[in-house]
């Protein structure tokens with residue numbers, strides 16, 4: 001078994017771990033760091049459930065090896081809520097707008113949308129739909145997800161004033 005030591009900053013905490021060179025970033029996050037909020041659906045880059053932020057950009061953790069993340073900053077869905085339990089505006093908006101049912105896809109949507117709203121704080125509905133086009137949800141029909149993103153963008157704009 002080939003192994004290598006990697007150092008990554010995950011949700012603000014630096015960790016150094018020995019990993020198998022073939023282990024996926026998604027499996028490293030879930031199985032080695034026990035951050036199971038990141039979900040695995042298709043495991044080949046299609047569903048978006050495994051999306052995390054790598055150096056601030058949304059990335060599919062099933063398409064990266066853990067060793068490729070050496071030296072990177074990673075944020076997972078566990079980073080979104082505050083320590084006092086208050087939800088990130090996107091999480092609150094998903095809850096308020098019934099934008100999740102089973103919730104399996106939700107972590108991937110949230111991390112995709114954190115990156116998206118950083119880049120485009122006041123998106124149109126068309127832009128929101130384009131942004132989530134790589135994330136599959138089997139439950140919601142997407143309409144309430146779009147509404148949630150619109151609410152979150154208004155909330156985040158208010159926070160920035």
Ligand code: FES
Nearest residue numbers: 041042043048062
């Ligand atoms: S599990 Fe990574 S894109 Fe589906």
Ligand code: FES
Nearest residue numbers: 101103137138139
């Ligand atoms: S809420 Fe069930 S797959 Fe999206």
